[in-house]
Amino acid sequence: xxxxxxxxxxxxxxxxxxxxxxxxxxxxxxxxxxxxxxxxxxxxxxxxxxxxxxxxxxxxxxxxxxxxxxxxxxxxxxxxxxxxxxxxxxxxxxxxxxxxxxxxxxxxxxxxxxxxxxxxxxxxxxxxxxxxxxxxxxxxxxxxxxxxxxxxxxxxxxxxxxxxxxxxxxxxxxxxxxxxxxxxxxxxxxxxxxxxxxxxxxxxxxxxxxxxxxxxxxxxx
Numbered sequence: 001x002x003x004x005x006x007x008x009x010x011x012x013x014x015x016x017x018x019x020x021x022x023x024x025x026x027x028x029x030x031x032x033x034x035x036x037x038x039x040x041x042x043x044x045x046x047x048x049x050x051x052x053x054x055x056x057x058x059x060x061x062x063x064x065x066x067x068x069x070x071x072x073x074x075x076x077x078x079x080x081x082x083x084x085x086x087x088x089x090x091x092x093x094x095x096x097x098x099x100x101x102x103x104x105x106x107x108x109x110x111x112x113x114x115x116x117x118x119x120x121x122x123x124x125x126x127x128x129x130x131x132x133x134x135x136x137x138x139x140x141x142x143x144x145x146x147x148x149x150x151x152x153x154x155x156x157x158x159x160x161x162x163x164x165x166x167x168x169x170x171x172x173x174x175x176x177x178x179x180x181x182x183x184x185x186x187x188x189x190x191x192x193x194x195x196x197x198x199x200x201x202x203x204x205x206x207x208x209x210x211x212x213x214x215x216x217x218x219x220x221x
Contacts, residue, residue: 132163
């Protein structure tokens with residue numbers, strides 16, 4: 001996932017702008033035993049800005065407020081059940097923080113709300129898909145094992161997001177609970193590897209991912 005980050009100051013507080021372009025692959029999707037096919041390519045372009053209200057490296061404490069705009073640039077076909085693109089604009093307001101618990105342990109807490117525009121080509125017949133706001137809480141407990149290795153356990157909770165197609169509820173929501181485990185390795189001061197495994201549980205009105213994985217290579221220039 002290419003990601004551009006630029007840091008600057010606003011009123012003595014640190015701020016940043018992020019531009020992200022995700023890419024990936026979805027496979028082995030099924031619904032009631034029926035094969036849903038697969039999808040690959042680019043996801044939606046995201047532009048984000050963060051203002052760090054607290055930036056205290058000495059105590060390992062940070063708090064920031066962020067806004068995200070997602071643009072419908074990703075791979076999308078209304079006739080496909082699985083897509084990496086959403087074919088709609090969405091925006092997120094997020095508040096998050098990092099709290100140092102000790103020299104090696106710290107906690108990440110993030111909460112956000114997302115608003116969605118309509119997908120005006122949700123199926124082959126040109127149906128209009130609408131979605132209510134979604135609310136998310138995410139947390140990580142992190143252990144800095146060495147200067148180069150961080151181990152993390154996390155939780156994600158998602159609520160809301162009732163969908164309707166042409167003003168008729170389709171029974172799909174965004175309610176789920178998820179547990180995660182991750183390891184981050186800093187090979188050099190500018191090169192980082194991350195591996196993450198996720199498991200969904202208590203999913204309502206959506207697709208459950210028994211196991212999903214994420215691998216990221218980050219190079220800082």
